[in-house]
Amino acid sequence: MPREILFNAFAMNTAGHLSPGQWRNPRDRSGAYNRLRTWTDLAVTLERGLFDGLFIADVIGVYDVYGSGPAGALRNAAQLPINDPMMLVSAMAHVTQHLGFGVTANLTWTSPFLLARAFSTLDHLTEGRIGWNIVTGYLDSGARAHGLNGLIAHDDRYAMAEEYMEVCYKLWEGSWEDGAAVRDPATGVFADPARVHTIKHEGKHYRLDAIHSCEPSPQRTPLLYQAGTSAAGRGFAARHAECVFVSGPNAEVIQRRTQELRAAVAEAGRDPADLKVFSLLTVVVAGTHTEAEDRHAEALRYASPEGSLTLMAGWTGLDLSGYALDQEIRYIEKEGYRTMLENITRADPDRAWTVRDVAEHCAVGAIGPVVVGDAKGAADAVEDWMERTGVDGLNLAYAVLPETFEAIADHLVPELQRRGRYKDAYTSGTMRAKLYGRDRLQAPHPAAGFRAG
Numbered sequence: 518m519p520r521e522i523l524f525n526a527f528a529m530n531t532a533g534h535l536s537p538g539q540w541r542n543p544r545d546r547s548g549a550y551n552r553l554r555t556w557t558d559l560a561v562t563l564e565r566g567l568f569d570g571l572f573i574a575d576v577i578g579v580y581d582v583y584g585s586g587p588a589g590a591l592r593n594a595a596q597l598p599i600n601d602p603m604m605l606v607s608a609m610a611h612v613t614q615h616l617g618f619g620v621t622a623n624l625t626w627t628s629p630f631l632l633a634r635a636f637s638t639l640d641h642l643t644e645g646r647i648g649w650n651i652v653t654g655y656l657d658s659g660a661r662a663h664g665l666n667g668l669i670a671h672d673d674r675y676a677m678a679e680e681y682m683e684v685c686y687k688l689w690e691g692s693w694e695d696g697a698a699v700r701d702p703a704t705g706v707f708a709d710p711a712r713v714h715t716i717k718h719e720g721k722h723y724r725l726d727a728i729h730s731c732e733p734s735p736q737r738t739p740l741l742y743q744a745g746t747s748a749a750g751r752g753f754a755a756r757h758a759e760c761v762f763v764s765g766p767n768a769e770v771i772q773r774r775t776q777e778l779r780a781a782v783a784e785a786g787r788d789p790a791d792l793k794v795f796s797l798l799t800v801v802v803a804g805t806h807t808e809a810e811d812r813h814a815e816a817l818r819y820a821s822p823e824g825s826l827t828l829m830a831g832w833t834g835l836d837l838s839g840y841a842l843d844q845e846i847r848y849i850e851k852e853g854y855r856t857m858l859e860n861i862t863r864a865d866p867d868r869a870w871t872v873r874d875v876a877e878h879c880a881v882g883a884i885g886p887v888v889v890g891d892a893k894g895a896a897d898a899v900e901d902w903m904e905r906t907g908v909d910g911l912n913l914a915y916a917v918l919p920e921t922f923e924a925i926a927d928h929l930v931p932e933l934q935r936r937g938r939y940k941d942a943y944t945s946g947t948m949r950a951k952l953y954g955r956d957r958l959q960a961p962h963p964a965a966g967f968r969a970g
């Protein structure tokens with residue numbers, strides 16, 4: 518019996534996200550990313566479509582690799598301007614009951630103490646519907662914004678992340694014992710000092726001597742997401758991640774990376790079933806096939822090739838403005854986002870990508886495939902993709918916000934439900950309980966080893 522497919526909507530607190538240029542499309546509301554209503558309406562739509570979560574990407578810094586400056590990003594709204602994703606969550610949680618929120622937060626520029634507090638706060642306010650996409654950054658401009666000359670070396674970032682996680686687990690799991698917040702009016706004691714512990718950490722990168730500010734929240738450690746499948750990235754995911762976002766130039770590469778990840782999880786002593794893998798897909802679905810094709814064609818008319826190349830230059834670290842349009846892109850070891858550079862160079866040995874290919878392929882939905890069709894055609898394509906990749910779920914990018922997600926809720930979801938491939942209702946409980954049937958991380962996950970009491 519094929520499994521139910523998990524759906525995340527994929528967005529960013531910016532115009533266009535992976536489809537630069539759409540802010541000019543009269544049907545698109547992503548240009549109103551700075552209005553709360555855009556997000557609360559979106560959350561309601563997603564919950565109507567029984568989406569498991571809204572996954573919000575984020576980036577620290579600007580895409581200034583293309584043309585050696587920020588002009589391309591500014592002209593094309595290539596993930597600039599961008600607002601803080603965390604600030605959106607409380608309002609969206611207020612208008613929903615079940616939708617989960619996977620929020621990207623870069624650990625390189627925030628202390629573990631502050632990050633742990635922010636996620637605990639959101640875990641309380643969402644009643645356990647918060648996840649953290651753990652990232653370390655890939656833009657030199659983000660490093661320069663924090664007083665460095667450039668990115669910290671690739672593998673060093675992952676080593677720092679390893680220690681950072683340990684500090685966070687100590688705060689989330691080890692500082693407050695269960696029941697420490699006694700809130701006993703009879704004795705006048707809010708929290709029992711004997712059951713709240715000071716965390717002392719002395720490591721290579723971090724030092725801390727503190728009590729976690731927040732009392733225990735429903736999940737304590739947020740649901741942990743990760744993306745990035747270089748060797749170091751895979752090792753990190755194998756130890757920590759509960760959900761991984763895998764990208765690739767085609768289904769076969771994604772399938773291989775998915776299998777490698779599951780094998781790495783098993784090698785780390787964890788059950789591979791404790792990892793859900795998501796891949797990127799854009800679905801343009803409508804009442805009829807012709808209508809869906811028209812919508813897609815319209816989105817392509819508003820696409821911005823320079824915007825797409827600006828994003829790809831930032832991801833890969835290659836200034837594609839200096840390349841001829843028909844020049845092939847080749848792999849060079851860079852400190853940034855190796856998975857993306859792999860995707861358009863050596864991941865698929867049968868395919869050579871030119872700059873023109875990138876501009877055309879990434880016009881809508883970036884490197885991910887685009888499915889266009891009526892309910893039946895789109896559902897067939899989604900089922901085929903699931904079969905060929907072996908992933909558990911999809912991070913669904915939008916062409917036009919919120920139209921892409923409204924159409925998925927109205928057309929694709931009912932068709933997948935009819936086929937037994939999509940839930941008919943939410944189950945109750947936290948984000949982790951919905952995926953794994955438990956609120957908290959369990960041994961052998963390292964977080965469980967830091968539990969107090």
Ligand SMILES: Cc1cc2nc3c(=O)[nH]c(=O)nc-3n(C[C@H](O)[C@H](O)[C@H](O)COP(=O)(O)O)c2cc1C
Pocket residue numbers: 573574575576577621623651652653654655671744745746747748749750751762763764853854855856857
């Ligand atoms: C599909 C995918 C989505 C990602 N989303 C983000 C993001 O929203 N913000 C971010 O800073 N990094 C993001 N990254 C970058 C990774 O977190 C990581 O820094 C990068 O992939 C470098 O690691 P790698 O060399 O292991 O790929 C993403 C990576 C992938 C593959």
